[in-house]
Amino acid sequence: MTTEDLLNKASQPATQDTSRPPHVNAQDYARMYAESVNDPDAFWAREGKRIDWIKPFQTVKNTSFAPGNVDIRWFEDGTLNVSANCIDRHLETRGDQTAIIWEPDDPNKEAALHITYKDLHTSVCKMANVLTDLGVSKGDRVVIYLPMIPEAAYAMLACARIGAIHSIVFAGFSPDALGARINGCDAKVVITADYAPRGGRETPLKSNTDTALLHCKDSVKCLVVKRTGSQTTWTDRDHDCNALMASASDDFAPAAMGAEDPLFILYTSGSTGQPKGVVHSSGGYLVYAAMTHEIVFDYHQGDVFWCTADVGWVTGHSYIVYGPLANGATTIMFEGVPTFPDAGRFWEVCAKHKVNQFYTAPTAIRALMGAGPEWVEKHDLSDLRVLGSVGEPINPEAWNWYNEVVGKGNCPIVDTFWQTETGGHMLTPLPGATQLKPGAAQQPFFGVQPVVLEPTSGEVIEGNGVEGVLCIKDSWPGQMRTVWQDHERFEKTYFGDYKGYYFSGDGCRRDEDGDYWITGRVDDVINVSGHRMGTAEVESALVAHAKVAESAVVGYPHDVKGQGIYAYVTLMNGEEPSDELRKELEVWVRTEIGPIAKPDLIQWAPGLPKTRSGKIMRRILRKIAEDDFSALGDTSTLADPSVVDDLINNRMNRS
Numbered sequence: 001m002t003t004e005d006l007l008n009k010a011s012q013p014a015t016q017d018t019s020r021p022p023h024v025n026a027q028d029y030a031r032m033y034a035e036s037v038n039d040p041d042a043f044w045a046r047e048g049k050r051i052d053w054i055k056p057f058q059t060v061k062n063t064s065f066a067p068g069n070v071d072i073r074w075f076e077d078g079t080l081n082v083s084a085n086c087i088d089r090h091l092e093t094r095g096d097q098t099a100i101i102w103e104p105d106d107p108n109k110e111a112a113l114h115i116t117y118k119d120l121h122t123s124v125c126k127m128a129n130v131l132t133d134l135g136v137s138k139g140d141r142v143v144i145y146l147p148m149i150p151e152a153a154y155a156m157l158a159c160a161r162i163g164a165i166h167s168i169v170f171a172g173f174s175p176d177a178l179g180a181r182i183n184g185c186d187a188k189v190v191i192t193a194d195y196a197p198r199g200g201r202e203t204p205l206k207s208n209t210d211t212a213l214l215h216c217k218d219s220v221k222c223l224v225v226k227r228t229g230s231q232t233t234w235t236d237r238d239h240d241c242n243a244l245m246a247s248a249s250d251d252f253a254p255a256a257m258g259a260e261d262p263l264f265i266l267y268t269s270g271s272t273g274q275p276k277g278v279v280h281s282s283g284g285y286l287v288y289a290a291m292t293h294e295i296v297f298d299y300h301q302g303d304v305f306w307c308t309a310d311v312g313w314v315t316g317h318s319y320i321v322y323g324p325l326a327n328g329a330t331t332i333m334f335e336g337v338p339t340f341p342d343a344g345r346f347w348e349v350c351a352k353h354k355v356n357q358f359y360t361a362p363t364a365i366r367a368l369m370g371a372g373p374e375w376v377e378k379h380d381l382s383d384l385r386v387l388g389s390v391g392e393p394i395n396p397e398a399w400n401w402y403n404e405v406v407g408k409g410n411c412p413i414v415d416t417f418w419q420t421e422t423g424g425h426m427l428t429p430l431p432g433a434t435q436l437k438p439g440a441a442q443q444p445f446f447g448v449q450p451v452v453l454e455p456t457s458g459e460v461i462e463g464n465g466v467e468g469v470l471c472i473k474d475s476w477p478g479q480m481r482t483v484w485q486d487h488e489r490f491e492k493t494y495f496g497d498y499k500g501y502y503f504s505g506d507g508c509r510r511d512e513d514g515d516y517w518i519t520g521r522v523d524d525v526i527n528v529s530g531h532r533m534g535t536a537e538v539e540s541a542l543v544a545h546a547k548v549a550e551s552a553v554v555g556y557p558h559d560v561k562g563q564g565i566y567a568y569v570t571l572m573n574g575e576e577p578s579d580e581l582r583k584e585l586e587v588w589v590r591t592e593i594g595p596i597a598k599p600d601l602i603q604w605a606p607g608l609p610k611t612r613s614g615k616i617m618r619r620i621l622r623k624i625a626e627d628d629f630s631a632l633g634d635t636s637t638l639a640d641p642s643v644v645d646d647l648i649n650n651r652m653n654r655s
């Protein structure tokens with residue numbers, strides 16, 4: 001799109017609060033976007049100065065998407081420390097300001113905590129000393145498996161201070177998944193807690209960790225935070241975090257890290273095989289997280305920002321911890337769930353802490369919409385200014401409810417499209433700059449050059465009113481750098497299908513105005529309640545069960561979750577299908593991966609539709625799961641076309 005098109009289009013901004021103009025208005029957007037793609041060196045040289053550098057960078061962008069030579073470097077000769085940027089540089093100006101408001105799972109049992117930047121400094125230094133004493137140094141990996149408690153942020157920032165690389169494992173993952181990640185990145189230490197309270201229930205994190213560690217090297221140490229104080233087992237490898245922090249020094253000099261040194265690894269699901277360790281950098285990532293946080297949410301000094309995600313996902317990394325803290329914000333860390341103790345919890349927290357920007361997932365909005373507007377209306381939400389959505393396309397009904405019932409028609413909704421791999425927002429409206437369209441992610445953020453490709457030929461589709469797969473033409477600073485110790489997999493996964501482009505895995509439409517609409521994944525990744533799940537992972541968990549011969553997993557539309565998990569299961573010869581076995585398999589997958597991977601529907605499949613070469617025809621399975629078998633397409637190439645009739649007759653998702 002030309003600058004002129006952008007200016008025309010942007011002539012009707014969504015909101016103009018004259019008492020507090022947005023950081024970026026429509027004209028700024030057009031001008032800045034044009035510069036960001038026409039002269040990225042000048043643009044990012046300026047934006048790179050948002051953060052403090054120990055040694056300033058001279059080189060800005062040095063990136064290549066060339067086949068066989070994908071290499072991404074930003075600010076490569078600069079050095080910095082991420083924790084110093086998130087803490088130390090704020091001490092003089094806002095040491096006594098609240099950095100983190102911690103909101104516990106059960107508000108009737110515990111009070112919120114207000115942690116100032118000074119407090120944060122003390123705790124992070126102490127934790128860094130504790131980790132150092134356990135043998136952690138620059139470049140070592142530390143796995144974090146914690147509830148949503150302040151120690152999770154301390155641990156992340158302590159690693160960053162030392163220059164160690166953290167890898168957070170969502171507390172809902174099973175011991176097996178945890179063990180695989182500890183081994184995958186060869187972690188020296190795993191940090192966990194006794195229990196994780198959530199929605200009034202407690203997950204035994206410490207005993208999960210013990211189980212995981214049975215499959216890990218003896219040398220891995222376990223640092224245990226006391227959360228509930230309930231009883232746990234204790235072994236020789238365990239260290240008491242609370243006791244060690246109490247006696248540790250509150251001073252720790254931040255290490256000078258190269259801009260390209262990894263800040264963290266985060267495992268995420270792909271279309272094939274086991275989860276990949278997505279590696280993010282220190283410099284480019286932080287610049288991008290900080291900038292998107294400030295501009296996309298139109299964050300102003302003194303605002304209270306709440307992202308409801310868990311730090312186990314990338315959203316929590318970028319928009320609970322790194323982005324907000326780099327900007328000296330007050331960020332909320334919420335331990336609970338939207339519906340506990342009741343369906344008004346989100347709104348009660350918004351009112352209590354006078355939240356200005358609220359960021360959540362469509363699945364939560366749909367669940368709360370179902371509970372009724374009265375839960376929202378009970379609470380004073382007059383401080384809300386910007387609402388955000390992330391994780392999956394938001395349906396217009398949920399968008400309207402969010403806009404009218406929560407935002408009272410006064411709060412722009414930023415529908416932010418991005419991925420674990422992208423580090424920060426890629427396509428999003430900007431408050432005060434974009435004329436909003438319910439359900440559209442709309443415009444590229446600065447430096448992001450989206451292209452729509454024809455899926456089969458890979459040709460670029462120009463013009464508006466078109467649809468295809470979403471790729472990105474050039475690098476942006478928040479981009480992942482590699483897959484942990486597998487650069488070849490990185491190249492193959494993201495640059496293998498469409499040479500010279502980063503392939504998102506999503507389909508998209510560019511409408512007549514040039515706005516982007518994400519149409520969902522085009523690969524075998526499903527999005528369950530905004531959480532990414534590879535169908536291959538669920539399949540391999542199912543076939544690991546002794547009674548299962550084969551399985552195929554697909555997504556299907558689900559009213560609240562967005563997508564549900566639909567599993568076709570072929571049993572071993574001689575095994576009989578039964579409701580008990582179905583339950584057993586559900587529990588099995590929960591234990592193998594975690595509750596988020598539990599199939600919603602399991603269909604017994606005497607056979608799966610396969611081509612003569614043995615490839616499962618997933619397209620057919622997806623259609624049957626969607627309860628739409630009118631257009632199954634050509635089934636004549638199947639080895640045994642009759643299996644399709646059986647699957648249709650016994651389908652589980654009948655409307």
Ligand code: WTA
Nearest residue numbers: 390391392393415416417418419420518532
């Ligand atoms: C989907 C989450 C539509 C998309 C930050 C993407 C979205 C995957 C949106 C990444 C959105 C995320 N509209 N779809 N606003 N945001 N997605 O890695 O399919 O957990 O590829 O990162 O979520 O999920 P991930």
